[in-house]
Amino acid sequence: MRDNDLREATHRKVLKKHHTEADTLVLDELGVWTGSGRIDIAVVNGKLHGFELKSAKDNLDRLEKQAEQYSSVFDHVTLVVADNHLVEAIELVPDWWGVKKAVEGERGGIRITTERRDRKNPAVDPYRLAQLLWKDEVIDILDQLGGFRGFKSKPRKHLWELLAANVELDQLRSMVRETLKSRTDWRAGSQQ
Numbered sequence: 001m002r003d004n005d006l007r008e009a010t011h012r013k014v015l016k017k018h019h020t021e022a023d024t025l026v027l028d029e030l031g032v033w034t035g036s037g038r039i040d041i042a043v044v045n046g047k048l049h050g051f052e053l054k055s056a057k058d059n060l061d062r063l064e065k066q067a068e069q070y071s072s073v074f075d076h077v078t079l080v081v082a083d084n085h086l087v088e089a090i091e092l093v094p095d096w097w098g099v100k101k102a103v104e105g106e107r108g109g110i111r112i113t114t115e116r117r118d119r120k121n122p123a124v125d126p127y128r129l130a131q132l133l134w135k136d137e138v139i140d141i142l143d144q145l146g147g148f149r150g151f152k153s154k155p156r157k158h159l160w161e162l163l164a165a166n167v168e169l170d171q172l173r174s175m176v177r178e179t180l181k182s183r184t185d186w187r188a189g190s191q192q
Helices: 003-014 016-020 063-071 083-092 126-130 135-145 156-166 169-182
Strands: 025-032 037-044 048-054 076-082 098-104 110-116
Touching: 003 016, 003 037, 003 048, 003 076, 003 098, 003 110, 025 169, 037 063, 037 169, 048 063, 048 169, 063 076, 063 083, 076 083, 083 098, 083 110, 126 156, 126 169, 135 156, 135 169
Parallel strands: 048 076, 076 098
Antiparallel strands: 025 037, 037 048, 098 110
């Protein structure tokens, strides 16, 4: 089972309904923490749901760091993992993460079953969430909120801090989701 096989199976079997929903954006390779991390698939609709994929050929060396990064940003996270990594992988991710097991059949098909259902993230970091937005998007949001002065020339870090500190988390979640869904200039191949 290769990475591309697992990605295709996840899109086709786990995310099939999301691909037909008008108000849902499905992205491959969404960067987090200003690009130092990149989740395999992100689903953006009424929540921000990340899917991390670990095929049989992958190793789990980066999974703890990835779990830290994704847990600071996503409302829900699901790990889709090849059966050879299942036991070790479950130990490396938070207990609110969903876990799906991927097994390759004799004829090359991949069967995906739920080992643990995902639950809502208890601790999204507002600053890390704000980092999903581009500088011009944060400026537009701060403009709409009003009451801020002299911020347009500030560096991105300052703008993310300002947004995270002045917007209630649920409102920020909604703003980030809507901004991502309305973004039109994604890099080629990322949007499904």
